[in-house]
Amino acid sequence: MDWREYWNGPHPIYVNARHRALHFDLIARDIARLFPSRQAVALDYGCGEADTAATLAQACGKLYLFDTASTVRERLRARHSGDPKIVVLDEAGLEALPEGALDLIVVNSVLQYLSETELESVLDYAHERLKPGGKIALGDVVPANANAVSDTLALLDFAVKGGFLAAALVGLARTAFSDYRKLRDQLGLTRYEEGRMLELLRERGFVAERAPHNIGHNQTRMLFLATPAPARDPAAPA
Ligand SMILES: C[S@@+](CC[C@H](N)C(=O)[O-])C[C@H]1O[C@@H](n2cnc3c(N)ncnc32)[C@H](O)[C@@H]1O
Numbered sequence: 001m002d003w004r005e006y007w008n009g010p011h012p013i014y015v016n017a018r019h020r021a022l023h024f025d026l027i028a029r030d031i032a033r034l035f036p037s038r039q040a041v042a043l044d045y046g047c048g049e050a051d052t053a054a055t056l057a058q059a060c061g062k063l064y065l066f067d068t069a070s071t072v073r074e075r076l077r078a079r080h081s082g083d084p085k086i087v088v089l090d091e092a093g094l095e096a097l098p099e100g101a102l103d104l105i106v107v108n109s110v111l112q113y114l115s116e117t118e119l120e121s122v123l124d125y126a127h128e129r130l131k132p133g134g135k136i137a138l139g140d141v142v143p144a145n146a147n148a149v150s151d152t153l154a155l156l157d158f159a160v161k162g163g164f165l166a167a168a169l170v171g172l173a174r175t176a177f178s179d180y181r182k183l184r185d186q187l188g189l190t191r192y193e194e195g196r197m198l199e200l201l202r203e204r205g206f207v208a209e210r211a212p213h214n215i216g217h218n219q220t221r222m223l224f225l226a227t228p229a230p231a232r233d234p235a236a237p238a
Pocket residue numbers: 003004007008027045046047048049066067068069072107108109110113114118
């Protein structure tokens with residue numbers, strides 16, 4: 001099994017319904033702050049179950065949802081077919097978006113499942129599809145020095161504040177014997193040094209910075225914001 005197959009199957013990554021609800025509420029609030037205007041056209045890349053997509057769509061002009069898992073896309077289509085502001089894309093739909101169509105691309109908690117080469121393809125895609133001044137937000141990026149302990153502590157802190165500690169403890173015990181743990185041990189998660197990520201973004205033609213606050217509950221992970229660098233005026237001195 002690889003990560004794509006894993007995410008296409010049943011994957012109990014939320015310890016209970018309250019954890020899931022609080023997670024999506026929190027990331028919706030963090031993502032909504034990134035919309036440059038209420039008319040913004042946004043793409044949530046690797047959106048997962050996107051439980052709060054309808055709320056997010058109210059805060060922008062149009063919300064595209066994309067996930068590589070076909071099972072996820074089917075559920076999203078069933079849930080949002082009546083919402084004119086939400087469009088669920090498959091790979092062909094993603095490719096068909098015209099150049100300069102998007103104000104914001106959010107990629108949250110996805111890069112750890114992608115190789116660096118796959119990230120470069122995502123960045124090249126973003127560079128083409130973003131409007132001038134548009135932004136890509138790479139959230140929940142796992143730092144090079146992270147380990148399972150930092151994720152566990154962050155979850156426990158979220159659980160204490162959110163009132164689901166008992167369920168989190170049971171969930172953590174369950175995770176220790178889960179396919180997620182086996183895959184994480186086998187394949188690992190892709191991690192980045194802050195400097196390496198900024199360098200990669202620069203190499204792919206972005207002006208980038210690390211934001212002070214990550215999307216979601218785990219503040220040991222990182223958020224990067226990047227805008228395509230303005231095209232150089234060929235007449236300007238080098
Ligand atoms: C941890 S979930 C994150 C979901 C959501 N972005 C969030 O923050 O709650 C990771 C998601 O990334 C998706 N994914 C994995 N590899 C992907 C890829 N190469 N392109 C797009 N999505 C991918 C998975 O199917 C899964 O839904």
